[in-house]
Amino acid sequence: MFNPMSMEGRNIVVTGASQGVGEAAAEMVVKLGGRAILVDVQGDKLEAVADKLGEGNAEVHVGSVADPGFVQDMVNKSVASSGAIHGLVNNAGIVRAAMINKMPIETWQQVIDVNLSGVFYCLQAVGRHMIERSKDGDKNPGAIVNISSIAGRRGTIGQINYGAAKAGVLGITMSAAKEWGRYGIRVNSACFGIVATEMTETIRSEKFRETYMQQVVLQRFSTPEEVVQGVCFLLSDASSYVTGQHLTIDGGSHIGF
Template identity: 70%
Template sequence: MKNPMSLEGQNVIVTGAGQGIGEAIARLVVALGGKAILVDAQGEKVRALSTELGAAHAQAHAGSVADPGFVQDMVAKVVASHGAVHGLVNNAGIVRAAMIRKMSIETWQQVIDVNLSGVFYCLQAVGQHMLDRAEAGDKGPAAIVNISSDAGRRGTIGQVNYGAAKAGVLGITMSAAREWASKGIRVNSVCFGVVETEMTETVRSEKFRDRLIAQVPMGRFASPEEVSRPVGFLLSPAASYITGQHLSVNGGYAIGS
């Protein structure tokens, strides 16, 4: 029996692929037989990862998802180079913390630009390509996974910009799923809890660690590698009848909410 999670022959764009969860997802795409298109504003990191994975398995594109011109150009180049984009993981994100009453407009906008508008720009560009393929009779794989967060479901203290953006990602997911399901394009989201990455160093510090872990029934934080696997599932044929869903990957944190 063929592995139902195989991504063999598929080209998958992974944003925020320079480190953490994005890097883990990119490595999983390659391990499952796909080609990972690595996108990140940190050009050195994605170029290094692309070199490590090899030209047959990865390609790097340096730029910000908050720049719609870059996104359109990147997708066009990927299609020209590889013929098709079969998957997209909207993972790129930043954190700029401040309490609501002290948050500057600039701090608000920086996070919205990357974590919400960036998701829309990538989804729109890749979605148009997938629609064009479908209208041309191509019934090949077409899956989009948007990375959200518990912050988008339950709110968060000191990161109203992040919580608002991640809640917005859930709305984008459901709307795109409704619009594109009849064309064979699946759109889902994954909501993570606390994952051991550079972005979560503050909340995992001694000051907050015990209080947070006490709210997680599994009693620990997640690793990037283990949270990448549900993303791989949603990209794969194993999830062929799943669209418009929000999968919580948080050690049980959301139980009862």
């Protein structure tokens, strides 16, 4: 049966793949017939994810997306072992909370390094490879999905570093889409609301739950498995004429023009 979201024969890089959204994205890629290239700093967890995905369905690269040397080496090794990279889920991210007037510079920089610069490093390295394939005649060199957040569209309290990084991801997405459209490379972002992962445990706790839940039209937090369906849509041929867009997957938390 025809499936426009099929990943058959495609190798997809997923950063932050050891848990949460990244792990769910890798699982969905494999379920759709693709092969996942797993990237994270947590080696033991990453190996466990690879084992769960099954032999031949994944390869593992342990390192930080904030290190451009590691990122380029990861791409080179992935191309050497797989033949080509057809997609990127630019998902790796961290949270380091503090109010603006109390935020240490290193706390600001840690989040910017991973959530913004890391997105650029991965996009640049994978994009260069896709451009070369396009120049060699590949009419469908690949798709990139950068993971953003509604925090980057409306701001956030206690996480100005995170909000700034996620807003920057939207700019990266639009700029890359405009530059690389002539090569057939599509670049989009997925903007999540509150997803039930380890990263959101604090804001989903009893202390903050009701405040945030009041903003969600569907009156529940999402699961990683829910949101990655939209990510895989943007990776797949089902979105073949979509680029430079921000798909908001947030249960209606952010509704507006």
